[in-house]
Amino acid sequence: MADASKPPEVASWETDMDADGFQRSRSPYRSPPPTAEAGRYVVYGSHACPWATRVKMLLFMLGLEDAVRYIDCDPVFGVIDEATQRTGWVFSEAYPDPLHGQPTLKDVYLLGNPRHDSKSTTPMLWDARDQAVLHNESWEMVPLLHDRFRELAEHPEVDLLPVDLREAIDARYQALYEPLLNGVYKAGFATKQAVYEQAVDAIFEALDGLEALLSRQRWMLGERFTFADVIVFPTLWRFDFVYAIHFKCGRRRIRDYPALSAYVREMVSWPVIRACNLVEQTREHYYRSHYNINPHRIVAKVDLGWMDAPHGREGLAAAEPLWFMRSS
Secondary structure: OOOOOOOOOOOOEOOOEOOOOEOOOOOOOEOOOOOOOOOOEEEEEOOOOHHHHHHHHHHHHHOOOOOOEEEEOOOOOEEEEOOOOEEEOEOOOOOOOOOOOOOEHHHHHHHHOOOOOOOOOOOEEEEOOOOEEEEOOHHHHHHHHHHHHHHHOOOOOOOOOOHHHHHHHHHHHHHHHHHHHOHHHHHHOOOOHHHHHHHHHHHHHHHHHHHHHHOOOOEOOEOOOOHHHHHHHHHHHHHHHHHHHHOOOOOOOHHHOHHHHHHHHHHHOOHHHHHHOOHHHHHHHHHHHOOOOOOOOOOOOOOOHHHHOOOOOOOOOOOOOOOOOOOO
């Protein structure tokens, strides 16, 4: 494997770019798990990937991490194709592939599908018994894991996708996907000024709307914590130390929004959130993997002390807290 400490000479990595910048492609893997069987399935993810982090948060909040194993790739991209010097998710001494000993996530995909020729993305759901790639679209993977595996969970009482709120959760996701969740990438990878400015305007319109919403209610859908909160948290949490700097989305920071910053502080106080969202690994990924944006791979220093301050949201009405919604 090429030296991961040196940026590849060819400016190419496993993301989706067109003439204007970033476009996220649709994954071809859409197979549900055949059965709910403890120990049979594995999720390949990364600390750095917000889409994988949402799946990891789901597993940990349900107490499914023993039934469905989660394996992290190295946070920093490495070379996955020597001929083109293309980079993507790799394994390393610190982050090995304990199932197959493969050097890259692409190699795991190829084990399950020798004809694999699409992006080797995270999260990826792997069937260890049948040696097959099942799924790698996080939004569709979430209900499969939530509904089919809750009977194996340590905390089956946790219902993050209640039937009466599913349409509202989906609507919230659809409303936030383009302007915010995907919008930060559209801004960060933009290659035209107009495209960048359009993306940034949409990002802050979405953040302004969330600020207004969370100034009057405890959670995204009111008094009950749901997967709608899991959807938005990784983006808000990363914003100040990655997106505001690395992706040039610095018009305002989350710490400048009273309600949003308090919302992040409340969730950061929970041990399950801290276990799934690691600052150093996330910073290393963005600043050291995207060499087109940051060719010298300098990692920004940011004061995140504001995340440890009291959140002060006790006055907002909330349902009975779930087991993980308690500060350490």
